[in-house]
Amino acid sequence: MKISVLLWPTRSWPETGALWRHAEELGFHSAWLYDHIAWRGNTPWYDAYATLAAAAAVTSRIGLGTMVTSPNFRHPVPTAHAAKTIDHVSGGRLSLGIGAGGANRTSDGGILGGPDWTPRERADRFAEWVGLLDRLLTEPEVTYEGTYYSAREVRGGGCVQSPRVPFVIAGNGPRGMRLAARHGAGWVSTGERAAAGDPWSAVRARVETLSAVCEEEGRDPATLRRILLTGFTGEPWLESPQSFADLSARYGELGFDEIVVHWPRERTAFDGDLDLDGDMKVFESIAPAG
Structure with a gap:
């Protein structure tokens, strides 16, 4: 099981740079970053790609x-332009987690103005967006006129990684899973809260659906990374090293091969029901080099 960390783009750069170096020293497989303009009104919130x-x-x-x-x-x-630039700066260490986004300001919905997107339009935009980004990072030149997005004589390709920067697609429904099967190197999901019933059965059913969708698309399910983003279920991930080990093993049995934990920080009024009460000593002890 790979262990990765999700960092917060909320600190000034000198301090943030030290955190990234510390994450590397702790041996985490990857460090991921939320990509929003703002977090429920919380500021400062720095740009993900620049960071x-x-x-x-x-x-x-x-x-x-x-x-x-x-x-x-x-x-x-x-x-695409930013992604291939970071791919070069990093020497081929970038992956792009991609999702449909939400409808509220937590996920930047409506923050640029304009009418709200319906769930159908949001899903349609997501599919078109992923398909065009795939082309922009693989083809030498792209001209495209779609329903929602367009590109005119854009010079594409140029990534360090081949055939392009890997996509990790977030989606718990069949359409999102189909995008993961078609375009993704991986699929990212979260667990289920116990209040929703048996959380393990729900996640197991989701993984089984993913496998079925992959087979329908002619994709070997075993070739798709399965990443679990923690912090949304109330489970005691960072209560103790043993609780982390127990939960990791259980999700591993469900087919996940990478666990992402949040870097612990003090909860704020903007965090809602996100689980951020992990102990820093436990966090450092579960790190691969901890």
């Missing part, structure tokens, strides 16, 4: 990535 470029320059081994980028405020053309 990743800076982090790439001060680290040498740890993987880097967004968790997750969405169409809510990013267009595929500048996103």
Whole structure:
């Protein structure tokens, strides 16, 4: 089981740079970064891609990535341009977590103005966005006129990684899973709260659906990384080293091969029901080099 960490783009750069170096020293497989304009009104909240470029320059081994980028405020053309730049700066350590985004300001929905997107439009935009980004990072030149996005004579390709920067697709429904099967190197999900019933059965069913979708798409399910983002279920991930080991083993049995834990920080009024009460000593002890 790979162990990765999710960092927060809320501190000034000198302090943030030290955190990225510390994450690498602790041996985490990857360090992911939320990609929003703002977090429930919380400020400061620094840009994910600019932060990743800076982090790439001060680290040498740890993987880097967004968790997750969405169409809510990013267009595929500048996103592709930024991604391949960071791929070069990092020497091929970047992965792009990509999701449909939410409808509220927590996920930047509506922050740029304009009408709200319906669930159907959000899903349609997500599919078109991922498909165009795939082309922009693999084809030498792209011209495209779609329903929601367009590109005109854009020089594409140019990534360090081949055929392009890996995509990790977030999606718990069949359409998101189909995008993961078609375009993804991995799939990212969260657990289920016990209040929703048996959380293990729910996650197991989700993984089984993913495997079925992969087979329908002609994709070997075993070739798709399965990443679990913790912090949304009330489970005691960082209560003790044993609780982390127990939960990791159980999710491993469900087919996940990478666990992402949040870097512990003090809860704020903007965090809602996100679980952020992990102990720093436990966090450092469960790190691969801890």
